[in-house]
Amino acid sequence: MPRTTTLECSGCPPLRALTFDALGLIKVVEARDKQRGAPLVVERWGDPESSKCVMAVSMIDRKSHPLLAVARKNNQIEVLSPVNGDIQATISDANDLDVQSEENNIVGLHLFAKQNSELAFRDCTLLTCTTKGNASIRSIELADSSKGSSCIKTWNVCSGGNILCCKVDGNEKFALFGGKCVEMNIWDLNNFTKIWNSKPPTKDNLGIFTPTCFTSATFLMKDDHRKFVAGTNSHQVRLYDVSAQRRPVLSFDFRETPIKALAEDIDGYSIYVGNGSGDMASVDIRTGKMLGCFSGKCSGSIRSIVKHPELPVIASCGLDSYLRLWDTKTRQLLSAVFLKQHIIHVLFDSNFDVKVADLLPCNEQTPTEILVSKEVEGSPLKRKKSSRNKPDGGERKKRSKQSKERKESKENDGWEKIASRDERSKSASKKGNKAQFQCCDLDVD
Structure with a gap:
């Protein structure tokens, strides 16, 4: 059984989060109460299908015309609006057999934020990287999605192994790659050249060389590409300079x-840091000391951790199908939302406005959740055949009380009848005595 802890959730401030699950669904979770309310699922985009499992996501978080890119398991990339879920463009690499292989899925995706807002409304540029190390930068025209995408540059970031993590710095000039049997390496996106590569680990005391498997990576600061942190499959966290x-x-x-x-x-x-057993903690990377663990044990592997750009809140999700919101200062659980499927990624929408959201209808339950709740409410409890015709415990108590009241009322009626009879007999005896006395007086006279 998974280890879980029951905690009282105090609620979270107004926010909006997008979750991406293993069936390709995008669910919008919003907390609209200004006094720390519970977040609810207000929208669901897409149809459940295992071939549309979300592999990587990227979003341009801006006030006007934000964009969201989603890479799926069938190697399709969808560019849509994170406000209403409308698909702006779809990229399909059906002609590229190498990319379409099941062992070469897209694991890295990044949408470039344009400085020129006029061009950003008509087209966008994105970086993709597959498991085999096939990286490419493409330009997509949003005005006419039928034209597809035009490839600007394609190159290979590794000669062997599998790429498992990809990250672009805040200035969007350098990209970081790493994976299984692939050392961390940094590429210059302007010249498409490798500028740095980490050194493999040394042999152990027995002379055995064990290659490192990097599972996740992130830059320590958005504006500085020289320092980054990487996590390994051997439960190690490494800081590189x-x-x-x-x-x-x-x-x-x-x-x-x-x-x-x-x-x-x-x-x-x-x-x-989040690991495969559901543990999450905050660490001071300057000393490597743990600042503290987050209260509330997750019952599944954590797959995504995101910090809100403005609020002191972080979100975590994973294979236990829960979206959890935490307070970064107290490391306490603010709220948890059950989303039914394995959650692969989560993103925050920092431009969420509560006043605008209050004008829209808030569906506390998705259609599937409503059907499930109706079935649960309408379905009778399963009992044994012998107990179907028998009354429940509450009915038995009621009947026993009623029978006791009837007995008591009968006993009271009986005592009342007996008392009335005694009174009648006494009155009759008194009348008889008086009559005798009168007869005696007549005889004396």
């Missing part, structure tokens, strides 16, 4: 299961 050396500057172990998710804080020195 490009300007210092090729091997990690700092390395420490976290629990005993592989690191699955990493997220940086705004302060530039705190990170959030």
